[in-house]
Amino acid sequence: MPALPRDLFRLWLILLIVWLVPLYAAWWWLGWAEWVLRVLRGLGNIALPPVFNQGVSEILLQADQSWKVRTGLVTENSNPSEMAVFFIEKPFLLHIIMGFPLLWALLLATPGHLLKRLIWGTLLLVALYLLGIAGHMWAMITVMVNHQPSVMDETLVPPLFRVSAVPYPLWMFHLSGFVHYLTVLILPLISPVLIWLLLCPRGVMRLVVSIRRRIR
C-alpha cells in the first residue's frame, strides 16, 4: 500500500472549496443552470408524458423561465372543456438541480479518471434530478386530483378549480407527499454525495484511511 499523506483530507477539503467557488459562480452567473434546465425540460417532455399518462402532456417554458405543465385532466364545469395546467417556478427548479456544481467539485477534488467520472456523474445526476422533478409533479397531480392540500408540505395546496378524475387512494396520496418531501428536500443535497461515493469508492476509502490516526 503506498504511503498516504497525513494531510490528504485537508488537501481534499481545500480543493473542494477551491472548486466550489468558481463552479457555483459559473452556475449562477454564467447561465449554466438555465442550460441544464433546458436539457431537463427536453428530457422531461420525452420521458414524463408516458409515465404520467394523463397527468403530464407537455412542459412549456414561460417567459420568466418557470415551467407550465399541461395535463390531460379536464377541469370540471368548463365549457368548452379545458385541460388543467400547473406551474413550477424557476427558483424551485433551481433548488432541485442545485447539486451539479457540488458533484463536479467533489469529483474534481478526488484523484482518479476525471473525464469519465464527470460524464457518468453528470448523466446520473440528470437522471436523478429528472426523477426529483417527476416526484414533484406527481405530488402536484395528486393534490390537484384529490383536491386537498398535502399533509407533508403546507405549500402544496389544490388549485381553485377541480378536475374530473378518480381520486387517488389515501395511501397513495400520502406516499406522493413523502416522495415530494424526499425529492425536494433531500435528493438535491444527498444525490451528489451518493454519486461521488459510487464513482470514487477507492478515493473515498483512501480519504477515510488517511484520516485515521494510526494504521497498523
Add this chain to the structure above:
Amino acid sequence: MSHSTFIQRSVRSPSLRFLVIFCAAALLGFAVEVIPWVDEHLVKPFIAGLAWMSGMLIRLAGGVAEVSYDIIRNPLNGFAIKIANGCSGLEVAILLAAGMLAFPASWHQRALGWIAGVMAIMSLNVVRVISLYYIGQYSRSWFDWAHLYAWDVLIMIDGMVVLFLWIRWLPPYQRLPDARLAA
C-alpha cells in the same frame, strides 16, 4: 445479479454495505420525521426554538428582530423570514446519524459523535438563519443565491466534515481488511 448474490456482495464489500445501510437508515429517519405526530410535537417546536434562538442572538448583537413562532421579522421595515421544514438542519442531522450507523463503531461512539455533530450542524444553521435574515433585507437576488445554494451546500459539507472528523476520532483499527482498496 440475484437477490442473494447482491446481499452477499453487499455484506462483503464495505463501500456497498455502507451505502445500503446509509440509504435504509436515512429513509427510515425521514419517514419518522414526516409522521404527523412527530412533525407537530417535535419538528415544529424545534423550528420555533431555532427561530427564538436566532432572534435572541440578533437582539444580543444589537439588531432588531421580533419572533413569532417560526417567523423572524424586522418591525422597522416589515421584512420577515419563515423557517420552513428543510431549513431546520434536522435533515442533515438524520443523514449524519445514518452515516454513523453505517460505519463500524460502538453505540457509545456513535452517540457521542452524533451529539457533537448535531451541535456543530445546529450552530452553523443558526448562523445561516441570521445571515439570511440580514441578506434578505439587503438584496433579494443575493438572498435567493445564499438560500438556494450557498447555505444548503455549506450545511451539507459541514455534515460531511463532521462525519470525517468523527471517523478520525474513532480508536485506531485493530485490523484493516479494506486497506487494499486504498492502494
